[in-house]
Amino acid sequence: xxxxxxxxxxxxxxxxxxxxxxxxxxxxxxxxxxxxxxxxxxxxxxxxxxxxxxxxxxxxxxxxxxxxxxxxxxxxxxxxxxxxxxxxxxxxxxxxxxxxxxxxxxxxxxxxxxxxxxxxxxxxxxxxxxxxxxxxxxxxxxxxxxxxxxxxxxxxxxxxxxxxxxxxxxxxxxxxxxxxxxxxxxxxxxxxxxxxxxxxxxxxxxxxxxxxxxxxxxxxxxxxxxxxxxxxxxxxxxxxxxxxxxxxxxxxxxxxxxxxxxxxxxxxxxxxxxxxxxxxxxxxxxxxxxxxxxxxxxxxxxxxxxxxxxxxxxxxxxxxxxxxxxxxxxxxxxxxxxxxxxxxxxxxxxxxxxxxxxxxxxxxxxxxxxxxxxxxxxxxxxxxxxxxxxxxxxxxxxxxxxxxxxxxxxxxxxxxxxxxxxxxxxxxxxxxxxxxxxxxxxxxxxxxxxxxxxxxxxxxxxxxxxxxxxxxxxxxxxxxxxxxxx
Numbered sequence: 336x337x338x339x340x341x342x343x344x345x346x347x348x349x350x351x352x353x354x355x356x357x358x359x360x361x362x363x364x365x366x367x368x369x370x371x372x373x374x375x376x377x378x379x380x381x382x383x384x385x386x387x388x389x390x391x392x393x394x395x396x397x398x399x400x401x402x403x404x405x406x407x408x409x410x411x412x413x414x415x416x417x418x419x420x421x422x423x424x425x426x427x428x429x430x431x432x433x434x435x436x437x438x439x440x441x442x443x444x445x446x447x448x449x450x451x452x453x454x455x456x457x458x459x460x461x462x463x464x465x466x467x468x469x470x471x472x473x474x475x476x477x478x479x480x481x482x483x484x485x486x487x488x489x490x491x492x493x494x495x496x497x498x499x500x501x502x503x504x505x506x507x508x509x510x511x512x513x514x515x516x517x518x519x520x521x522x523x524x525x526x527x528x529x530x531x532x533x534x535x536x537x538x539x540x541x542x543x544x545x546x547x548x549x550x551x552x553x554x555x556x557x558x559x560x561x562x563x564x565x566x567x568x569x570x571x572x573x574x575x576x577x578x579x580x581x582x583x584x585x586x587x588x589x590x591x592x593x594x595x596x597x598x599x600x601x602x603x604x605x606x607x608x609x610x611x612x613x614x615x616x617x618x619x620x621x622x623x624x625x626x627x628x629x630x631x632x633x634x635x636x637x638x639x640x641x642x643x644x645x646x647x648x649x650x651x652x653x654x655x656x657x658x659x660x661x662x663x664x665x666x667x668x669x670x671x672x673x674x675x676x677x678x679x680x681x682x683x684x685x686x687x688x689x690x691x692x693x694x695x696x697x698x699x700x701x702x703x704x705x706x707x708x709x710x711x712x713x714x715x716x717x718x719x720x721x722x723x724x725x726x727x728x729x730x731x732x733x734x735x736x737x738x739x740x741x742x743x744x745x746x747x748x749x750x751x752x753x754x755x756x757x758x759x760x761x762x763x764x765x766x767x768x769x770x771x772x773x774x775x776x777x778x779x780x781x782x783x784x785x786x787x788x789x790x791x792x793x794x795x796x797x798x799x800x801x802x803x804x805x806x807x808x809x810x811x812x813x814x815x816x817x818x819x820x821x
Contacts, residue, residue: 432459
């Protein structure tokens, strides 16, 4: 008997260790308990209040999740037990005991009522020589929320004794105090692991046709080394740009196509000329590169200024990752949060002079608050396929609003900035944000907005507007922002 009791106490001790090992939410409860022995009597005797004994219970509670809680109660009191010398008689004995109980039910912190069931194991000592008892407590109860930190409790148990005729019932009432609760509107951190992206191109391996080589989302993660619109696996000349008509190889002998139509006379036949009405260069499939920055005019957002391919041909003089058109300090490297300047702007001082009226022929129209509100709303309503840069059809309505705004403000340009959350590879997130911003720019161009008026850029996960630890915050961080510039 004593060995069994020691084993039970060791089990309870391990439960106690589990409860105290985490510095998180926990609870303390106090209950008045009413034990009653029904050995040899009918269950209806529970209603007879004259034979109840009295005791108290103090417990430590540790929530494991929203429906499971571990509880370790310390019980003190008295209970009637069968007399060892006369099985028809009972004797009142004092006891001290310790239980380990698992409680499963509705979370009372999030709901006004929390019914539950319980099952556990316990042991007590009843003040007699070698009078140890082992029990299996089982029952049900209910918690009533007064506040998130304070609950009322009522409970009923059947405590089955393993070694003697000491099985009894126990009714109890009391309260529970909760501590270290998370904020009421806080959402648990989503610990789901992001999908594997071996090549870090922002396309998860489950959707990547070329998981071992980085490539854009528009080609399902397959590379296009020469950027001619033909993936390397289908490109006869993967390191030399060429049109689809020649399987991705450059046209080596334009004279061999002398009989073909060449409207603009640039030596590139119209059937492989991306700009058939404008003389251009062979390596750009017949399109010109006016500023000589290796970005053809049809893809260059700044066709008259030497720029960088990653910024759609627009310059970034100070190399801070912010194009000059959007950089308040274009010759000094700065931070994106300060609009390209190294330090925040100085507070503005109200002027004491009356400003002169702007000339109606040189001033641009002031951007209305309604327009600004529409652009902010569009930012959160542009959606893409999961982990890809492909626009969903639900985004077209929002982007059409941007098209209308560009027509309303013909003197303004537009910056399209892509942003992601922090889930996954940072390099992949950077590439994904660039591709998503480009997808928006391409849609606007197809709708009639001049490519020279649009600059796109990706910031990856560098500029969050919400906490990435929570699902709602990550949803807000996945966005494409639209800003009019002049």
